[in-house]
Amino acid sequence: LAKTTQPISMDSYEGQEVNITCSHNNIATNDYITWYQQFPSQGPRFIIQGYKTKVTNEVASLFIPADRKSSTLSLPRVSLSDTAVYYCLVGDSPNAGNMLTFGGGTRLMVKP
Amino acid sequence: GAVVSQHPSWVICKSGTSVKIECRSLDFQATTMFWYRQFPKQSLMLMATSNEGSKATYEQGVEKDKFLINHASLTLSTLTVTSAHPEDSSFYICSASGSRTDTQYFGPGTRLTVL
Numbered sequence: 769l770a771k772t773t774q775p776i777s778m779d780s781y782e783g784q785e786v787n788i789t790c791s792h793n794n795i796a797t798n799d800y801i802t803w804y805q806q807f808p809s810q811g812p813r814f815i816i817q818g819y820k821t822k823v824t825n826e827v828a829s830l831f832i833p834a835d836r837k838s839s840t841l842s843l844p845r846v847s848l849s850d851t852a853v854y855y856c857l858v859g860d861s862p863n864a865g866n867m868l869t870f871g872g873g874t875r876l877m878v879k880p
Numbered sequence: 881g882a883v884v885s886q887h888p889s890w891v892i893c894k895s896g897t898s899v900k901i902e903c904r905s906l907d908f909q910a911t912t913m914f915w916y917r918q919f920p921k922q923s924l925m926l927m928a929t930s931n932e933g934s935k936a937t938y939e940q941g942v943e944k945d946k947f948l949i950n951h952a953s954l955t956l957s958t959l960t961v962t963s964a965h966p967e968d969s970s971f972y973i974c975s976a977s978g979s980r981t982d983t984q985y986f987g988p989g990t991r992l993t994v995l
Contacts, residue, residue: 802983811884811973811986812924855923868914868984870924 790856
Protein backbone atom coordinates (compact mmCIF):
# COMPACT_ATOMS: atom_id res chain seq x y z
CA LEU A 769 0.00 0.00 0.00
CA ALA A 770 1.25 3.46 -0.89
CA LYS A 771 1.33 5.24 2.46
CA THR A 772 1.35 9.01 2.49
CA THR A 773 3.06 11.42 4.85
CA GLN A 774 2.04 15.05 5.22
CA PRO A 775 2.87 17.82 7.69
CA ILE A 776 0.38 17.83 10.53
CA SER A 777 -0.29 21.55 10.32
CA MET A 778 0.68 24.73 8.50
CA ASP A 779 0.02 28.39 9.08
CA SER A 780 -0.26 31.06 6.42
CA TYR A 781 -1.59 34.56 5.90
CA GLU A 782 -4.20 35.83 3.52
CA GLY A 783 -2.93 36.48 0.03
CA GLN A 784 0.04 34.17 0.31
CA GLU A 785 0.72 31.10 -1.79
CA VAL A 786 0.62 27.87 0.20
CA ASN A 787 2.43 24.70 -0.79
CA ILE A 788 1.60 21.44 0.97
CA THR A 789 3.87 18.52 0.23
CA CYS A 790 2.92 14.87 0.47
CA SER A 791 5.46 12.05 0.50
CA HIS A 792 4.51 8.71 -1.08
CA ASN A 793 7.75 6.77 -1.49
CA ASN A 794 6.01 3.49 -2.35
CA ILE A 795 3.81 4.84 -5.11
CA ALA A 796 3.06 2.24 -7.80
CA THR A 797 3.20 2.68 -11.54
CA ASN A 798 -0.57 2.80 -11.93
CA ASP A 799 -1.23 5.05 -8.94
CA TYR A 800 -2.77 8.50 -9.23
CA ILE A 801 -2.44 11.24 -6.62
CA THR A 802 -5.61 12.91 -5.39
CA TRP A 803 -6.07 15.80 -2.98
CA TYR A 804 -9.16 16.55 -0.94
CA GLN A 805 -10.17 19.49 1.24
CA GLN A 806 -12.32 19.05 4.31
CA PHE A 807 -14.04 21.70 6.42
CA PRO A 808 -15.31 20.88 9.92
CA SER A 809 -18.48 18.80 9.89
CA GLN A 810 -18.45 18.45 6.12
CA GLY A 811 -17.49 15.69 3.73
CA PRO A 812 -14.17 15.97 1.85
CA ARG A 813 -14.24 17.95 -1.35
CA PHE A 814 -12.23 16.88 -4.39
CA ILE A 815 -9.58 19.45 -5.27
CA ILE A 816 -7.28 17.99 -7.89
CA GLN A 817 -5.86 14.76 -9.26
CA GLY A 818 -2.72 14.03 -11.23
CA TYR A 819 -0.35 11.35 -12.42
CA LYS A 820 2.83 13.20 -13.36
CA THR A 821 4.35 16.64 -14.01
CA LYS A 822 1.85 19.43 -13.41
CA VAL A 823 -1.90 19.71 -13.28
CA THR A 824 -3.76 22.99 -12.83
CA ASN A 825 -7.40 23.81 -12.37
CA GLU A 826 -9.34 26.84 -11.21
CA VAL A 827 -8.62 26.07 -7.57
CA ALA A 828 -5.10 24.71 -7.29
CA SER A 829 -2.03 23.30 -8.97
CA LEU A 830 -0.46 19.92 -8.37
CA PHE A 831 3.24 19.43 -8.96
CA ILE A 832 4.61 15.92 -9.29
CA PRO A 833 8.36 15.35 -9.84
CA ALA A 834 9.66 12.76 -12.25
CA ASP A 835 10.20 10.09 -9.59
CA ARG A 836 6.61 10.62 -8.33
CA LYS A 837 7.68 9.92 -4.74
CA SER A 838 6.16 13.17 -3.59
CA SER A 839 3.67 15.74 -4.72
CA THR A 840 2.94 19.36 -3.85
CA LEU A 841 -0.45 20.96 -3.70
CA SER A 842 -0.19 24.68 -4.41
CA LEU A 843 -2.95 27.06 -3.37
CA PRO A 844 -2.48 30.53 -4.84
CA ARG A 845 -3.38 33.58 -2.76
CA VAL A 846 -5.17 31.83 0.06
CA SER A 847 -8.03 33.43 1.93
CA LEU A 848 -9.50 32.80 5.37
CA SER A 849 -12.00 30.41 3.79
CA ASP A 850 -9.16 28.09 2.77
CA THR A 851 -8.65 27.16 6.42
CA ALA A 852 -9.31 23.42 6.35
CA VAL A 853 -7.72 19.99 6.49
CA TYR A 854 -6.10 18.80 3.26
CA TYR A 855 -5.69 15.11 2.51
CA CYS A 856 -3.41 13.46 -0.04
CA LEU A 857 -4.44 10.02 -1.29
CA VAL A 858 -2.57 7.67 -3.60
CA GLY A 859 -4.04 4.76 -5.54
CA ASP A 860 -4.96 3.45 -8.96
CA SER A 861 -8.71 3.60 -8.53
CA PRO A 862 -11.35 4.12 -5.89
CA ASN A 863 -11.80 0.38 -5.69
CA ALA A 864 -8.14 -0.36 -5.22
CA GLY A 865 -8.18 -0.27 -1.45
CA ASN A 866 -5.09 1.81 -1.12
CA MET A 867 -6.90 4.82 -2.51
CA LEU A 868 -9.32 4.65 0.40
CA THR A 869 -6.86 5.03 3.25
CA PHE A 870 -6.86 8.55 4.57
CA GLY A 871 -3.75 9.69 6.38
CA GLY A 872 -3.76 12.33 9.05
CA GLY A 873 -4.02 15.22 6.63
CA THR A 874 -2.57 18.71 6.93
CA ARG A 875 -4.46 21.26 8.98
CA LEU A 876 -4.03 24.62 7.24
CA MET A 877 -4.73 27.75 9.23
CA VAL A 878 -4.98 30.98 7.26
CA LYS A 879 -4.63 34.10 9.36
CA PRO A 880 -5.72 37.64 8.51
CA GLY B 881 -18.84 18.11 -10.74
CA ALA B 882 -20.53 15.01 -9.40
CA VAL B 883 -22.92 15.61 -6.51
CA VAL B 884 -23.56 13.25 -3.63
CA SER B 885 -26.20 13.93 -1.00
CA GLN B 886 -26.83 12.43 2.42
CA HIS B 887 -29.93 12.39 4.54
CA PRO B 888 -30.37 13.26 7.29
CA SER B 889 -27.58 15.76 7.91
CA TRP B 890 -27.86 15.15 11.63
CA VAL B 891 -29.82 12.79 13.86
CA ILE B 892 -30.22 12.28 17.59
CA CYS B 893 -31.56 8.98 18.82
CA LYS B 894 -31.95 7.00 22.01
CA SER B 895 -29.69 4.13 22.88
CA GLY B 896 -31.00 0.85 21.50
CA THR B 897 -32.82 2.29 18.52
CA SER B 898 -31.85 1.95 14.87
CA VAL B 899 -30.98 4.78 12.52
CA LYS B 900 -30.93 4.76 8.72
CA ILE B 901 -28.71 7.11 6.71
CA GLU B 902 -29.22 7.55 2.97
CA CYS B 903 -26.55 8.36 0.41
CA ARG B 904 -27.54 9.39 -3.09
CA SER B 905 -25.58 10.20 -6.22
CA LEU B 906 -27.63 12.97 -7.83
CA ASP B 907 -26.18 13.36 -11.28
CA PHE B 908 -24.31 10.16 -12.00
CA GLN B 909 -24.66 6.44 -11.55
CA ALA B 910 -22.53 5.14 -8.73
CA THR B 911 -21.35 1.61 -9.28
CA THR B 912 -19.54 1.71 -5.96
CA MET B 913 -20.30 3.54 -2.75
CA PHE B 914 -18.20 3.79 0.36
CA TRP B 915 -19.04 4.49 3.97
CA TYR B 916 -16.65 6.22 6.35
CA ARG B 917 -16.74 7.18 9.99
CA GLN B 918 -14.91 10.14 11.44
CA PHE B 919 -14.44 10.93 15.12
CA PRO B 920 -13.62 14.47 16.27
CA LYS B 921 -10.17 15.69 15.29
CA GLN B 922 -9.45 12.40 13.54
CA SER B 923 -9.14 11.30 9.95
CA LEU B 924 -11.73 9.36 7.99
CA MET B 925 -11.88 5.62 8.55
CA LEU B 926 -13.33 3.39 5.85
CA MET B 927 -16.09 1.15 7.19
CA ALA B 928 -17.31 -0.66 4.11
CA THR B 929 -17.49 -0.75 0.34
CA SER B 930 -20.69 -1.57 -1.48
CA ASN B 931 -21.31 -2.39 -5.11
CA GLU B 932 -24.77 -2.10 -6.60
CA GLY B 933 -26.68 -5.34 -6.29
CA SER B 934 -24.15 -7.19 -4.18
CA LYS B 935 -23.23 -7.53 -0.53
CA ALA B 936 -21.03 -4.94 1.06
CA THR B 937 -17.43 -5.63 1.96
CA TYR B 938 -16.63 -4.56 5.50
CA GLU B 939 -13.29 -3.45 6.85
CA GLN B 940 -11.69 -5.41 9.64
CA GLY B 941 -13.22 -4.58 12.98
CA VAL B 942 -16.51 -3.26 11.59
CA GLU B 943 -19.50 -5.36 12.65
CA LYS B 944 -21.59 -6.15 9.60
CA ASP B 945 -24.61 -7.07 11.72
CA LYS B 946 -24.51 -3.71 13.43
CA PHE B 947 -23.86 -1.55 10.39
CA LEU B 948 -26.22 -2.79 7.69
CA ILE B 949 -25.46 -1.53 4.21
CA ASN B 950 -27.79 -1.79 1.24
CA HIS B 951 -26.92 -0.63 -2.28
CA ALA B 952 -30.11 -1.45 -4.13
CA SER B 953 -29.73 0.94 -7.04
CA LEU B 954 -27.04 2.84 -8.91
CA THR B 955 -27.99 6.05 -7.13
CA LEU B 956 -28.81 4.99 -3.58
CA SER B 957 -27.00 3.30 -0.72
CA THR B 958 -28.19 3.15 2.87
CA LEU B 959 -26.36 2.59 6.14
CA THR B 960 -28.44 1.40 9.08
CA VAL B 961 -26.91 1.57 12.53
CA THR B 962 -28.77 -1.07 14.50
CA SER B 963 -29.20 -0.96 18.26
CA ALA B 964 -27.19 2.22 18.46
CA HIS B 965 -25.12 2.99 21.54
CA PRO B 966 -23.40 6.20 22.63
CA GLU B 967 -20.06 4.95 21.31
CA ASP B 968 -21.60 4.88 17.83
CA SER B 969 -21.94 8.64 17.97
CA SER B 970 -19.81 9.93 15.13
CA PHE B 971 -19.77 11.70 11.77
CA TYR B 972 -20.73 9.28 9.00
CA ILE B 973 -19.70 10.14 5.46
CA CYS B 974 -20.45 8.34 2.23
CA SER B 975 -18.72 8.63 -1.10
CA ALA B 976 -19.55 7.37 -4.57
CA SER B 977 -17.64 6.41 -7.65
CA GLY B 978 -19.01 6.08 -11.13
CA SER B 979 -16.49 3.61 -12.48
CA ARG B 980 -13.35 1.73 -11.61
CA THR B 981 -11.17 4.58 -12.80
CA ASP B 982 -13.27 7.41 -11.40
CA THR B 983 -12.39 9.30 -8.28
CA GLN B 984 -14.56 9.38 -5.19
CA TYR B 985 -17.08 12.14 -4.59
CA PHE B 986 -18.14 12.63 -1.01
CA GLY B 987 -21.45 13.43 0.57
CA PRO B 988 -21.81 16.20 3.17
CA GLY B 989 -21.88 13.78 6.08
CA THR B 990 -24.37 12.83 8.79
CA ARG B 991 -23.80 13.67 12.44
CA LEU B 992 -25.17 10.87 14.63
CA THR B 993 -25.61 11.44 18.35
CA VAL B 994 -26.80 8.54 20.47
CA LEU B 995 -28.10 9.47 23.90
